[in-house]
Amino acid sequence: MSQRQYFGTDGIRGAVGSFPITPDFVLRLGHAVGRVLRRAHQGAGRPTVLIGKDTRISGYMLESALEAGFSSAGVDVLLSGPLPTPGVAYLTRALRLDLGVVISASHNPYGDNGIKFFSAQGEKLPDEWELAVEAQLEEPPQWVDSASLGKARRLDDAQGRYIEFCKATFSAELSLKGLRIVVDAAHGAAYQVAPAVLHELGADVVAIGCSPDGYNINAGFGATAPQALVDAVRQHGAHYGVALDGDADRLLLVDGNGRLYNGDELLYVMVADRLRLGQAVPGVVGTLMTNLGVEQALARRGVPLVRAKVGDRYVLEELVARGWLLGGEGSGHLLALDRHTTGDGMVSALQVLQATMRSGLGVAELLADVTLFPQTLINVRLQPGQDWRRNDRLASEQAAVTRELGEAGRILIRASGTEPLLRVMVEARDGAVAQACAERLAAAAQAPA
Structure with missing residues (x-):
């Protein structure tokens, strides 16, 4: 297989204003992706893509460049505005679109940005597709004529649609009534969505890290800086705190005692909940960094853990290859493939909260059998x-x-x-x-x- 020049393990990412995160390259990228889509779409009408973004100031510039690139290749564009990465994946699939595009550098500071893509099924695209795009980037552009240009429009209520999707992953027999929950969206893409999901499921919600200004994404808040959440949980006497990262595909959780739980521990809670319901869990995928204490605790319950390379992309590939459903990494990227096609911080939070409500136990009690190794x-x-x-x-x-x-x-x-x-x-x-x-x-x- 040829070596990829632009794509990394999670799309294209870098410092804004430095190649390749420049408006001229991103326009060319949109055009190249559009050309690849048009070839695959022959005879099936005009392709349509959805573009979502996080709250970085550079998102406006890159969104415009991508839109121009797609239009110049004869591809229609829907614009969602700020929306979590998993929300773009969901809406791409739900609306039967041809491609989902996210403008985000996830947990990086605001000076970085990136572009990543989802297939029509809301899944990460294979290396072969990325190589086809890179090959197209080496070709001269082929601008379509005026009659063939793509159109662009705003997608009304993208956030509302995604909120309903998140709520639908939580048991209809349960609610979060009686719980005070602090939610920290890292001043990122979930700043409106995350509080709304928890509130509409009945929780008393305290929102922090939900006031983006284009420059403060991930700055002292969110899953990469959880002390703000720990402090807020204690200050407000909350039962739990939920921390997401800038594009809301990562989760960390804090309980009422201020104890912080990482992705390895939350993955175990999700597995234990399935087992308590009598559901089969044939295996779990972690990474080379997954804590040995979690692996041993799973083994005692008859659940093997397979280690993939570090990165949610590799966890997902291993899950799909084995036909398993649950996986993740300590950083908080968690996958429940019977709930969503990609990692989703809010959906993961709801799975953990659901386990506590269903069992009547706190997270610490649900982890009583797990002793993490230093x-x-x-x-x-x-x-x-x-x-x-x-x-x-x-x-x-x-x-x-x-x-x-x-x-x-x-x-x-x-x-x-x-x-x-x-x-x-x-x-x-x-x-x-x-x-x-x-x-x-x-x-x-x-x-x-």
Whole structure:
């Protein structure tokens, strides 16, 4: 397979004003995607795409550039305005559109932005499609004539439609009445949607991180900065707090005691709820970073965990390949494929809250069987040309530590995909042991190969 030049693991992303996040390139990108759509759509009428975005100031510029690119290729455009990434995926499928487009850099600061795409089924697109778009980008543009230009219009009540979808994933026999819930939307795409979903299901809602100004997305709020949520839960005497990231596909949760729960723990709660209902859970997909304590707790309940590469894209691919439904990663990207085709922070929050309401137990009680292993991560800077795989001292030390830990811990050594760093992670029942073992491995990694 050819190497992708522009697409990363989650679309195209970068600093606004630097290639490729510039209006001229994004116009060309829209045109190239439109050309690929037109070829696949021959004889079936004019293709239609939905464009949604988060709350970054640069979204206006990139939205206009994409719209022009699609129109110039003869593709119609629907504009939703600010909408969570999973909301774009849902509406693309529900409205029988040909493509969903999201302008967002997720949890990154406002100076970054990106473009990602969903298929007509609301799913991530395969590498082959991305390669076809990149090939089209190398071709000269083929502007359509005036009679063939695409039209653009606003999609009325996109947020309302998505709110109803989220509510429909929550049991009709339950409500959130009696619960005070703080919701933190990171000043991002869910700033209107998230409070409305919880309020309409009966909760007393306190909203923070819901006042975007184009510059404050993810700044001190949301899933990447959860202390604001912890403080607000305590201040308002709330039962729970829900934190999303800038495009609302990631979830962290806080209980009334101010305890923060990560994605690994929330995934376990979702699995346990299915098992309590008598539903089969043939397996769960995590990542290389999923906590060993969660894996062992699942195993005690007869549920195997398979580890994919880090990234929700790879978790999704593994779930689809195995025909399983539940997966996720510690950062809060959670997947319930019988509820949605992609990771959805609000839907995941509702699954966890539903489990507490159905069982009458708090999240801490639902996690009573799970003891997380302390993890130590050390980044080792690699020298130019250094091949850590051929480091005999590291290999020897890794074998020794593996023997010492046995089933009471594990090692993960992997190269960063973006920096000249080797990431050395050790987890063990004893945090001091994890720290000592990680330091031994890091020292060995720095030795000459």
